[in-house]
Amino acid sequence: MQKSTLIPLIQPTKWAALTVSGFWLASCAGLAQAQNLGDVVLILHDKTNACLDAKDFGRYGNGNPVQLWKCNGGVAQKWKIRRNGLISNEANNLCLDAKDFGRYGNGNPVQLWQCGGDAQRWQVRRNGSVTNAATGLCLDAKDSGTMGSGNPMQLWQCNGGTAQEWRIVPFGP
Template identity: 40%
Template sequence: MPGKTFRGLSLARSAVVLAVGALLATLFAVPASAADPVGRITGLGGKCVDVAGASNANGTPVQLYDCNGSSAQNWTVASDGTLRALGKCLDIVDRSTADGAPVQLWDCGGGANQQWVVNSARDIVNPQANKCLDVRDRSTANGTRLQIWTCTGQTNQKWTAAGTSGGGNPSPSGFVVSESQFNQMFPGRNPFYTYSGLTAALSAYPGFANTGSDTVKRQEAAAFLANVSHETGGLVYVVEQNTANYPHYCDPNQSYGCPAGQAAYYGRGPIQLSWNFNYKAAGDALGINLLADPWRVERESAVAWKTGLWYWNTQNGPGSMTPHNAMVNQAGFGQTIRSINGSLECDGRNPAQVQSRINNYQRFTQILGVAPGNNLYC
């Protein structure tokens, strides 16, 4: 019998069980043994794949629910291509292949309605139906039933296993954005802005994208990167492009002056750090003498990223709070814009620039599989 082509994978029917199990294990970053831990599987709104009432009775609905660390959200992947919780399998009701068929918990029987493949796009797919695990009506409400549906690429069909990020590629740094997601966000980025440089900089501000719920962590990472993208043309520009501005960024009234030169403190890095007093403050905070050597921000990727994180985590700018606090305390993405460039953009001053930042944020939250939240505008 000829092989069956399935979303770019050719699986001979006799080898489906073995191949599906191996692929699940590989993309969930665990070995393909009898039953290896995956832990929680998060999706829309940062919520978890959950067994209703933590019941292992046949027919128990599988739903979306706040992540709580319970056994009802502790999944394993088996070498036979099944996903298991509470000793039973994720199962499509009545072996249906129709859009909208709900999923449930059921005794593991080896049927095709209990087989799942995880692909690099973070879809969990049933090969028999050639359909994706889907959050019904794109709702983030607790108790929303999960189902299968024609694969659309939408966020309500994107999943991330604990210990993995973005297509199952582990992020050793623990950062909520995987390298593959970072590359997806910035396909045309300057090679200077490395993912390793970003993750190396995280140690300077360990609370960044690491405070609050999984949803808040992802929202903060998306918000930071969205503003960075706007400031740098998609991580293309390392230095300010208008060289005529360069001499303007020296405030001679500061007691320390401008030891690197009148025109040395132009915009650099992901937040386009500028002015001698900002280089002095950032350098003091980071333990780097940026006042004497501001060029380090354009020479060293990790230093550049650290300056961006310094501003994000410690500076109110023209706003009333740091961008970090705006996201952690649920003030909303709009307040991060206000803290970065609110005096020029917010309150109707430049709505096109505000919208550009929001568009980036909405795109990045979609990549991270999380809702953008409220209060997007400033």
């Protein structure tokens, strides 16, 4: 029997199991689907339905801010979740990163950075939260995501609030 972690899909009541062997197993209308870990996904903020987005298409490289933006399917909103907990952006292959290793605690900015550090390891939780493994803090839409497009991402103590609820949605066919 394979060990697995649950990952929320399209609806909060639909779940996918991420197995150690690197496959997502999802139930959709009674049919089993499998996707390889590393396939392109969108990461949607559950409250606003906006997408996690590399600001300005990630063109600034290391230190590029991450924000919410109206979903448009652009490369800045396409992500890959890797087996080792890294989440990389398709625009520039940089990883979601807790700036300065998350040392500032609540309100610490989330950015893109060259992949490989402990501050870039994330865990998608059963309740829809995305937790930074190095800090234990959650990926959080500042101001509860009420700003919509342009709302910056930060780390915040995990509290189960709507600012921390995400859906992982497969992109493409």
